[in-house]
Amino acid sequence: MPAIRSKSKKQVAAEGEVESFREDLGPLVIAAETTRMAMVFTDAKAPENPIIFANDSFLGLTGYDRAEVLGQRFDEMMAYGATPEVLGDLAAVFDGADEGSVEVCYRRKDDSVFWTDLFISPVRDERSNIVQHFISFVDLTRHKLEQEQSRMLIDELNHRVKNTLSTVQSIVTEALRPPSSLENIKESISSRIFALSRSHDLLSARNWEGTGLHDLLDAALEPFGVANGRKERFVITGDNISVPPKVALALGIAFHELATNAVKYGAFSNEAGSILITWAIAEKSDGDRLIIRWEEKDGPPVSPPTRKGFGSQVIKRGLAHELEGTVDLEYLSGGVACTIDIPAPQGPQ
Numbered sequence: 417m418p419a420i421r422s423k424s425k426k427q428v429a430a431e432g433e434v435e436s437f438r439e440d441l442g443p444l445v446i447a448a449e450t451t452r453m454a455m456v457f458t459d460a461k462a463p464e465n466p467i468i469f470a471n472d473s474f475l476g477l478t479g480y481d482r483a484e485v486l487g488q489r490f491d492e493m494m495a496y497g498a499t500p501e502v503l504g505d506l507a508a509v510f511d512g513a514d515e516g517s518v519e520v521c522y523r524r525k526d527d528s529v530f531w532t533d534l535f536i537s538p539v540r541d542e543r544s545n546i547v548q549h550f551i552s553f554v555d556l557t558r559h560k561l562e563q564e565q566s567r568m569l570i571d572e573l574n575h576r577v578k579n580t581l582s583t584v585q586s587i588v589t590e591a592l593r594p595p596s597s598l599e600n601i602k603e604s605i606s607s608r609i610f611a612l613s614r615s616h617d618l619l620s621a622r623n624w625e626g627t628g629l630h631d632l633l634d635a636a637l638e639p640f641g642v643a644n645g646r647k648e649r650f651v652i653t654g655d656n657i658s659v660p661p662k663v664a665l666a667l668g669i670a671f672h673e674l675a676t677n678a679v680k681y682g683a684f685s686n687e688a689g690s691i692l693i694t695w696a697i698a699e700k701s702d703g704d705r706l707i708i709r710w711e712e713k714d715g716p717p718v719s720p721p722t723r724k725g726f727g728s729q730v731i732k733r734g735l736a737h738e739l740e741g742t743v744d745l746e747y748l749s750g751g752v753a754c755t756i757d758i759p760a761p762q763g764p765q
């Protein structure tokens with residue numbers, strides 16, 4: 417930032433005029449001195465509108481001492497981010513005969529910055545000549561932060577909606593592929609959208625900051641476990657590693673597909689089968705990886721499908737493509753085994 421200059425002749429003169437300035441404007445200056453709103457007066461007769469009065473609220477907002485600002489040109493403390501357009505708007509308001517406002521980024525003494533809305537009003541003498549400008553500051557820092565947060569939330573919401581619609585489109589498109597009866601189409605679409613909604617509900621309850629793998633599995637598998645008396649047939653081992661929303665949505669659909677397959681053809685199609693689900697972080701040359709293993713035990717023998725079903729397509733596309741991972745599906749004598757290898761989530765777990 418440009419250094420605040422040492423006291424100049426102009427500044428000394430400005431300090432000398434303060435008492436007469438108070439006498440001339442009387443109640444207006446007294447009000448400015450006592451208000452909680454940051455305010456300054458500038459000399460409209462001098463080049464560059466030097467500051468001739470600053471109230472305590474302005475000094476508290478900016479961190480300067482009064483001696484450091486009196487006599488300084490008004491735009492001296494505007495932040496380095498001020499654009500020619502903003503400077504032009506400010507000059508136009510100072511040159512005009514009416515009140516005006518300009519939104520600028522101002523600089524504090526410690527070099528931090530804040531956004532403010534400047535309300536500039538001319539002060540006239542008895543001959544209606546503009547002799548000072550009265551400037552009040554409305555701190556917009558919180559407003560700007562809220563605007564930025566709102567913009568980020570809207571961008572994130574748009575991204576989620578697009579991803580969700582893309583997933584729904586895939587669900588519908590694949591469900592309509594022949595040979596499919598109307599009843600199968602209806603069941604396929606409704607069950608998968610229901611699975612997607614459960615993951616959405618889980619993430620919404622956590623403000624879309626991610627969720628733990630145990631929590632995700634509880635939500636995805638609840639219809640296949642507790643509701644159908646199979647809870648004890650799930651064996652789940654692993655820390656409650658937190659995964660981000662994108663990963664949670666993809667895994668939620670994948671777990672639903674694997675469980676649906678287990679009910680129809682695998683370990684849950686008989687009374688003896690069980691499902692072992694484990695995961696761990698593995699160190700690899702290309703970075704840490706999250707390895708998830710789904711393995712069915714004591715189910716009927718399964719064989720690879722003669723055509724690519726929607727379930728396997730969803731798992732491979734959602735996990736391998738969207739999450740830059742790999743998926744290995746094995747069809748074993750006791751049921752399906754699926755190994756999911758994706759980049760490990762970053763941050764504390």
